[in-house]
Amino acid sequence: MAVGHPNACKIVAQLRPATSRRAVLGIVEVCNRMLIRARWPLRAAGQCFCRRAVVQGWAALSIVLASGFPLSAFAAHGFALHGDLKYPPDFKHFDYVNADAPQGGTLTLANPDRRTSFDKFNPFTLKGTSAPGLNALMFESLLISSADETASSYGLLADDVTVAPDELSVTFQIRREARFVNGDPVLASDVKYSYDMLMSKFASPGYRSMCTDVKAVVVTGERTVRFDFKQRNPELPLIVGSLPVFSKKWTEKVSFDKLTFEEPITSGPYKIERYDAGRGIVFARDPKYWGKDLAVRRGTFNFGRVVYRLYKDETAKLEAFKAGEFDAIVEYRSKNWAKSYVGTRFKEGELIKTEFPHRNGAGMQGFVMNMRKPMFQDVRVRQALILALDFEWLNRQLFYGAYKRLDSWFSNSELAASTTFDGKPGPGELALLEPLRAELPAGVFGADVVQPTTNPPRSLRDNLRDARRLLAQAGWTYSDGALRNAKGEPMVFEFLDDGGAMSRVITAYIRNLEKLGIEVNQRTTDFALYQKRLEDFDFDMVSIRFPDSQSPGNELRDRFTAEAAGTPGSDNLFGLKSPAVDKLVDTLLHARSRDELITAGRALDRVLMHGYYIVPNWYSAFHRVAYRKEMAYPTRLPYFYTAEGWILSNWWRNDLVPKTQ
Structure with a gap:
């Protein structure tokens, strides 16, 4: 098999730096499949695979490997910490979502924790209490993790990620279609600005601890940004890829540490419709949301509105749910689960209680x-x-x-x-x-x-x-x-x-x-x-x-x-x-x-x-969730998930589905 095979060279020439690693490995997979069958010429599924195609494929791969250019240096549509990505570049949606879920209606939830009020829309600073739902509904990152793999993420704001051969940097290319809620494009300068704010003394120190091995963030083009690392750390591409990104214009009039009720300029699927700091907040789905057709977003965030109502204590919250004031509740108290989720509404099926298994580590x-x-x-x-x-x-x-x-x-x-x-x-x-x-x-x-x-x-x-x-x-x-x-x-x-x-x-x-x-x-x-x-x-x-x-x-x-x-x-x-x-x-x-x-x-x-x-x-290996009968969820559960996050991102209202005659 000659390394200089002309057709093999053509194949390699098409492997630009932004080619998926899976595409390169795909050459090996195809060639192995052909060699296993080992018949020349070979007919399978009505197609002829000839010896020449196999030779060309292996020759192309040999050129790549002989060049000393590691497969990790090829850009990809995502990043897997160990092994390869589960989903190929052309995947349509995650397996654990319903891609055909109806969209619309309102999801009403209670405060997910003890906060009974809020005084800001900035969830990253230490001072004050932020409104519920902001991170999940408004802020996006370069990559988004999948819920059926242990440590794999796929492009969200970014459409490819390139790890350097020495693993001391990672470069992200931002999608041209990515937009903030005000219509501005998401640019590399916004990524760097967001990073700088999160590393400042005003933000939670957890971000600085996570990024302690990051040496610098370099804008290399209008839509390309590189994170340089102090030392090799295999997890760093996942870490920096998961950081929230927001527009520089958010702090044009007020500094980052002084932000209170200035609405975040973000790229996520929802925006703030109205709020009352002592009672709750309403998020409305952005009809112009840029990412609605992405594979990583298909079948997710299906509600037209998400409403959070704030209750003063757990007893009031539970009684409000039983009275029909909101749609779903995650119960952490075993006594409540055993004794309090009863009554006429449960007997008649208006309210449903279910334990959903998960594979989360218990922490x-x-x-x-x-x-x-x-x-x-x-x-x-x-x-x-x-x-x-x-x-x-x-x-x-x-x-x-x-x-x-x-x-x-x-x-x-x-x-x-x-x-x-x-x-x-x-x-x-x-x-x-x-x-x-x-x-x-x-x-x-x-x-x-x-x-x-x-x-x-x-x-x-x-x-x-x-x-x-x-x-x-x-x-x-x-x-x-x-x-x-x-x-x-x-x-x-x-x-x-x-x-x-x-x-x-x-x-x-x-x-x-x-x-x-x-x-x-x-x-x-x-x-x-x-x-x-x-x-x-x-x-x-x-x-x-x-x-x-x-x-x-x-x-x-x-x-x-x-x-x-x-x-x-x-x-x-x-x-x-x-x-x-x-x-x-x-x-x-x-x-x-x-x-x-x-x-x-x-x-x-x-x-x-x-x-x-x-x-x-x-600990428990189940999520305890009670919900109204109008709520629906995918038949296939994620492996690793929080109950609140799953309800927000994967559920929908089944009363929006047209009834057949």
Whole structure:
């Protein structure tokens, strides 16, 4: 097979830098298919495939490979962190949407969290509370992830993405048809401006942590922008591709940090129709939305209007749903799900309750101990506080048996250390952990951490005895009606709560701590003050859920590194400063394959669990959703999704479908 085959050279000449990697790999696929059949000339499906076509295809591929030009340098319609993209360049829509869903009507929802009012339309700055729905409905990014792949994204504002041969930069080409709501084209300068604002001191520090490996953003053309990296990090094209993009004109009259009710100039499918900061907000679908015919948008955002109504508390919200004031609700309280979703409307089918399975990693939810406070700096104290949680009692008495105990930072995922056969680190994990042995507790090299249980023959009494022994070893003993240190100071701390569904759980937990002589003051505050105190790390203990990810990446910097521990507003609520954890996070971020990612994830998980930084809670592998009968959803579910996001983007009203006679 001659590399200089003339027809092969013609094929290669057509492979411009913007050719999909899948197109190049397609040459191999076609040739393999022909060679397997191995008949010359070959007839299949009524077509003749001749030896010449096979030779030309293989010759073309050999020219590409012999040139030393790696396949990763070809541009593509998307980017897959590990392996290849599921959907080809000419795909019509994602498999988990209904491309023929009727469009129109109104979706009415309640506030998705504790916010009962808002004072701005800028969801990126720390100061103030933003309106619900802004990110999902108005802001778009260069790439959009698919919900049936672990770490793959496809072009949204961008129509191709090119990773440099040395993997130290990625270039995006912006679609010519991409438009902001005011009609202006989306340009590379807007991408750079958005990035600069998100990296400023006024934005949430999570963005800076995610992009810590980005060296510069360079506008290389009117619609081309390049992100340069400080070092190789396979996830970086996905990270920078997911950043929100908005117009420079949004801040023409008011600076980024002073934006309040100036409507965002964005490219998304909806715009703000009207609002009342104390009652709710209405979004209307833009009839001129530029991206309605894109494959990544077909069958999505089907509602003509999306309305958010704000309710003062969870009880009022649930009663409002049952009265028909809004269309769907996601329930997180197992007691409510078991006891409150009943009545005539449910019996008659007007309201429906369903549990939707998902494959999301469980993430971590638990009671965070702030190690910036001296009493939580001893690991034995933290272990003792974990022993005081009686999960089995809570699950039986409060949760109706609906949950499983979290035993990992990556529960329900192959990254969990507990998924190994014998619970001990394997050869790959040991290769990462051994160089850090001097910085790690000895237990890391043994079995994984098993959460305490009160199932027979164990009991809460047994666990509290063990807790008291650990506390004594740490210098805390029971005296004069309280647990005291060597100075005679009692152990007293505050549990900060926002008045949500965890209050009754916290109360039960505090009762157990009181049996150890620990005084806990439960402080309930409103959502805005609660958020402010978290951002300032002004708390002792707090209940938090950290989002899950099928392919964890730079968000781990914001959650676990020493640098983040000193950055107000970061996710490192623990105050964790560990050189070993920093190194393992870095190793995970630079994993070159899925197997390497899994190994690094398990090693990191093992170290975090042996640090006892959080009192682990529980999880469910289902989304609990109740909705009005007029609502409809695709028959095929996504694999990885949030319930709220799925309702917003994939559902529609079935009362818009014409009834057949």
